[in-house]
Amino acid sequence: MAITIMPVTPQFVAEVGDVDLTRPIPDGDFAEIQAAFWKYSVLVFPDQDITPEQHLAFAGRFGPIENERTLDPKATPTRFAGAFSDISNLTAEGQIWGETSRQRMYKAGNKLWHTDSSFKRLPSLTSLLHARTVVPLGGHTEFADERAAYDALPQAMKDKLEGLVAEHWIGTSRLRTGFSEFNEDERRRLPPVPQMLVRTIPQSGRKALFLASHAGRILGFPDDEGRLLIDQLIAHCTQRQFVYTHRWRPNELVMWDNRCTMHRGTDFDDLRWVRDMRRVTVSDVANSCEQAGVTVAAA
Numbered sequence: 001m002a003i004t005i006m007p008v009t010p011q012f013v014a015e016v017g018d019v020d021l022t023r024p025i026p027d028g029d030f031a032e033i034q035a036a037f038w039k040y041s042v043l044v045f046p047d048q049d050i051t052p053e054q055h056l057a058f059a060g061r062f063g064p065i066e067n068e069r070t071l072d073p074k075a076t077p078t079r080f081a082g083a084f085s086d087i088s089n090l091t092a093e094g095q096i097w098g099e100t101s102r103q104r105m106y107k108a109g110n111k112l113w114h115t116d117s118s119f120k121r122l123p124s125l126t127s128l129l130h131a132r133t134v135v136p137l138g139g140h141t142e143f144a145d146e147r148a149a150y151d152a153l154p155q156a157m158k159d160k161l162e163g164l165v166a167e168h169w170i171g172t173s174r175l176r177t178g179f180s181e182f183n184e185d186e187r188r189r190l191p192p193v194p195q196m197l198v199r200t201i202p203q204s205g206r207k208a209l210f211l212a213s214h215a216g217r218i219l220g221f222p223d224d225e226g227r228l229l230i231d232q233l234i235a236h237c238t239q240r241q242f243v244y245t246h247r248w249r250p251n252e253l254v255m256w257d258n259r260c261t262m263h264r265g266t267d268f269d270d271l272r273w274v275r276d277m278r279r280v281t282v283s284d285v286a287n288s289c290e291q292a293g294v295t296v297a298a299a
Helices: 027-040 052-060 102-111 146-151 155-161 170-176 184-189 223-237 288-292
Strands: 004-007 014-017 042-045 084-086 124-133 141-145 165-168 193-196 198-200 207-209 215-218 243-246 253-257 261-265 276-283
Touching (some): 004 027, 027 042, 027 253, 052 124, 052 276, 102 261, 146 207, 146 223, 193 288, 198 288, 215 223, 253 261
Antiparallel strands (some): 042 253, 084 276, 124 253, 141 261, 165 193, 165 215, 198 207
């Protein structure tokens, strides 16, 4: 049976049926999934009771897996290492975290609009998040279509943004939620990096804004002016007409294109209910400035 693609909107988000991620996917079916991904940017795969190995195998067909963790595992132990990010409210021992735990304070930044790994020199192509246990209230994920948001900008703003470079740093987003306790190892590994403010997606030819709460300033602009422009663009991108809210079901896998979407998690009672998810992130081919042929002078 051929796979089924059910769009949520004509251009953004689709559900994928008649595919079993516990089994190797034939090349023809995978080509259909890829084509749907390039078109819709967010794909939802319901009812996928996959193992970690199967999760990795599917993600690996899109490119190299990101293995570097953001936080120092010695300072903040988690349940997983290497390729898996623990997107849960659980400690390394599998218990619900405490109110003032370092992991909880750090992950409060996930409630801000962001793009995974834009704060790394080599950003992400896609993230694949698998839900094992979902909560009865809240805990949704919202996705913003930065392609449609770019298309809706006035031409004068598109002209203004052409060729601009923003500086992304994990500390920018975390300071906004009150987390500043990065240790020496974390600061050394994750310095600010340049990324294009507008990107062209090779597979579709569409232009998209490339924004995140990690973006703190625009190179060549006064800091206040650059910050204001970033905030204005994020507010523009996250208007209701550009946003899809995903309500999770158990054993569901959702993947999204980090080059042209933003996302954020919504609140839930994280001291009461378990939300157990794990994410695999696929690296892009190069820094966004390098892909655009833009040279950024070293600071």
